[in-house]
Amino acid sequence: MRSLHLLKMEGEGFVPPSTNDFNLPPVFGDNPYTTKPILLVFLSVIVISIFFIMASRKAAVVPSKLQFAGETIYSFVRNDVARDNIGHEFMRFVPYLFTLFTFILTNNIFGIVPLLQFPAMSHVSFPYVLAIFTFVVFHYVGIRKQGIGKYLKDIMFMPGVPKAAYILLTPLELATFFIVRPLTLSLRLFANMFAGHLLLLVFILGGDHLLQGVIGLKLISPFAFAFGIGLTFFEFMVQVLQAYIFTLLTALYIAGALADEH
């Protein structure tokens, strides 16, 4: 795909990677359901399912290496994310948070896995979907717990605040709960993956381009590649961190909706 671009642009100098590099055509014919990110998302579901089913199948008291690896991830989400933030009702939300974390993490890491090398979360549709789920979950939990009247009233008229402050606070709180939270949740994940992938493209494709230049440029190209490799490690950190942040914020929103006062 990229090479097509390069061919087209031959003789016009280096073309920096752009948003176009994220628009991948369908792999099979014209079917819009067979683009690379969609196939990767399905692959992630299969990979995660197989890994965790294998890891948890025996569920022994003394775990095997595989079970230990799976348990480490599971207990991280269960204890450090869910229990520590949500409190005694946390167990209800563990499956959702666990799915969220593994789904985002795997799709993010696909961005640096050789041959796959594309983070599906750099397509904004997927973060949107996840943010909508979280949005529905935490509002639903809040309404179930406190009743729709009290829930909305607590959001709009924060208790313990002078009445005059509501002029400013009410629109802000409404915007926070219904617009800002889902939007920031999805855009943070999307932008990080998008920018990270773009950055890697710049250095790898740039190094490749330098390699095709005159001898002086050829000598510089290893530095570009080395930088690209270094950034790959950095990218791995960002990918894990973003999966964690998305899950953590979801847990915090759920905790907030469960709490009696915001």
Place this chain on the structure above:
Amino acid sequence: MIRSINLAAPEGANPLIPHTAELIVGAIAFLLLFLVLRSKVVPMFEKAFAARTEAIQGGIERAEKAQLEAQRALAQYNEQLSKAREESQSMREEARAQGAAIIEEMRAKAQEEAARITASAHASIEAERQQAITSLRNEVGAMAVDLASKIVGEALDDQARQSRIVDRFLDDLESSK
């Protein structure tokens, strides 16, 4: 120039606009994964955690029970030991008392025996003395009669006369004294 190329690309649309296909796939894939993890993975891990907690708690309980039992055994042992000590003490005292009684009894018996032997010795001595006196009297009488008959020439065969003579002789002896 680059910008114009970007604009020329038909798909170079705003990356913030979602694709319908991806929205649908994302939702389906996520829900699918959610169902798999919730039904297959989470319960199994929870089972393992519960079993582990159980095992650890069971171990602690077992250890506590064992310790309690050991303490009870120790107390029992100490009690038995002190009881045995007391018993041996009383036994020793009893033996001492018994020994003293035995010695006392033996001593009494020995004294009694000694007294008895002494008494019997006295009796036999007395009897022998009586016997000696009697035989002496008879012998002395006979000898005196013999002697007298020899001197007097008179046979004093007759028993009655003989004893009368002896008595007279003895009376004479006594009165002459």
